[in-house]
Amino acid sequence: MTLSPIPRPEAADKPEAVPYENIAVLGAGAWGTALALVAGQAGRAVRLWGRNAEDVATIAKTGCNLRYLPGIDLPASIRATSDMAQALDGADCVLMVTPSVTLREICRKVAPHIAPGAPVVLCAKGIETGSGKLLSEVASEELPGHPVGALSGPTFAREVALNYPTAATLAFPFAQADRRAPRAAPASRLALSLGSESFRPYVSDDLVGVEVAGAVKNVIAIACGMMTGAGYAENTRASLITWGIAEMMTMAEALGGRRETIAGLSGIGDLTLTCSSTTSRNMHFGAQLGSGIERRNVFQGNPVVIEGEVGAISVIDLADRIGIDMPVSRAVHDILHEGANLRETFAALWARPITGENKFLNLALEHPAAG
Known part of the structure; x- marks a missing residue:
């Protein structure tokens, strides 16, 4: 039949x-x-x-x-x-x-x-x-x-x-x-x-993944702006963008979002744009600070809302609550809100222990430049 x-x-x-x-x-x-x-x-x-x-x-x-x-x-x-x-x-x-x-x-x-x-x-x-x-x-x-x-x-x-x-x-x-x-x-x-x-x-x-990406990317954009303003160039920014993607994925996954969402428009797409042009208020803000302009004088002293400035506090607060490591976001937080020296903080970021790029490779080596 x-x-x-x-x-x-x-x-x-x-x-x-x-x-x-x-x-x-x-x-x-x-x-x-x-x-x-x-x-x-x-x-x-x-x-x-x-x-x-x-x-x-x-x-x-x-x-x-x-x-x-x-x-x-x-x-x-x-x-x-x-x-x-x-x-x-x-x-x-x-x-x-x-x-x-x-x-x-x-x-x-x-x-x-x-x-x-x-x-x-x-x-x-x-x-x-x-x-x-x-x-x-x-x-x-x-x-x-x-x-x-x-x-x-x-x-x-x-x-x-x-x-x-x-x-x-x-x-x-x-x-x-x-x-x-x-x-x-x-x-x-x-x-x-x-x-x-x-x-x-x-x-x-995946609302959680999209929201996490949007919140973290503003902080990473400030980091890219700081390094650009301090005189560094494309290699440095590419590293920060890559680390920023990893931080987005880590937080999104910890909160129930999906890592693959970060590979989309709200993650890599938005992060790449925001970290590559001073049309972004967050990057422009960071660039001015990196070039030595005092906080009260950025944007010619005009009041401009910088989402990543306040966001650095809430992102690090949340990271601490859920027990995840976000070194680039923490560097921005410490410079903006703890009075940390910009160049010393970023030097310490590069001198972290050497690890495997693949998270499944269990490896940690002291960096030769570590103090």
């Missing part, structure tokens, strides 16, 4: 991936404005919220963010406001693009106005100082009942706003229902909501 083949589900049986049509972008800096442009160019209705009423009024009047993205016109589909309730009215998805140190505060302001079940996408990078919690944990605590994910990758804001081809990762935890119908999962719907000819999202279910 010949058995009939098991029928395969027809495409019509698969839930359709439906984009979110109304998106609130919270944070009217360069990256928030660039993401508002991405969503607008993908055909979405966008509300762009900023806490500075004067800046927001200028955006609304001129159709341009003169402070952070001068010369780039915003489409009419983007409406700017400094009123949180107005920004969230009718929004079926929220992009949080405020600094990591303000995330808990902003979430509390969002809570009374966000639509039930609307997904929240974290677009800043870091670990909460003091608690050692990933930003998704913070958002989930303050906004229970809302799917929380992250957008990360090699994305300089101005290049994104200028429609230069860019790829990024959208990560959300996948529940069993999401795995049965992945096209209808929040990450998939968001990928459709933001995807365009110039912006290519990828979907990930």
Whole structure:
């Protein structure tokens, strides 16, 4: 007797991936404005919220963010406001693009106005100082009942706003229902909501790995900047990037993420970009310190948010809590927050015991340069 083949589900049986049509972008800096442009160019209705009423009024009047993205016109589909309730009215998805140190505060302001079940996408990078919690944990605590994910990758804001081809990762935890119908999962719907000819999202279910990569890469970028400013060159930066990848993998794995996530856009992609150009605030900050400029005088004394500066504290605090070694991140921490000498600290980094590059090779030799 010949058995009939098991029928395969027809495409019509698969839930359709439906984009979110109304998106609130919270944070009217360069990256928030660039993401508002991405969503607008993908055909979405966008509300762009900023806490500075004067800046927001200028955006609304001129159709341009003169402070952070001068010369780039915003489409009419983007409406700017400094009123949180107005920004969230009718929004079926929220992009949080405020600094990591303000995330808990902003979430509390969002809570009374966000639509039930609307997904929240974290677009800043870091670990909460003091608690050692990933930003998704913070958002989930303050906004229970809302799917929380992250957008990360090699994305300089101005290049994104200028429609230069860019790829990024959208990560959300996948529940069993999401795995049965992945096209209808929040990450998939968001990928459709933001995807365009110039912006290519990828979907990930490893939120922990993506978040760890984003937090650690800012610290490693400061290290690369410091060594560049101190007069070192390409060999040195390549070593720091490689060690930074290892530190990302170690922390991600220890927290339940996957090492292979670090090989993607949110890991190697973002780290390589951030460590290779002073367009990165973190690298530029490190380069100024490495060249001998005092902390109070970097960026000509202007207040600039440097995620990796605060991040160095939270990354090392978390590393100590979970018992892992992150020598490059610790070097940056000690220079920034313990008054350690830059050249001596990095010399000690190079003089660590010689070990096998493969972690399965059990070897440790005292380095000839060790004091």
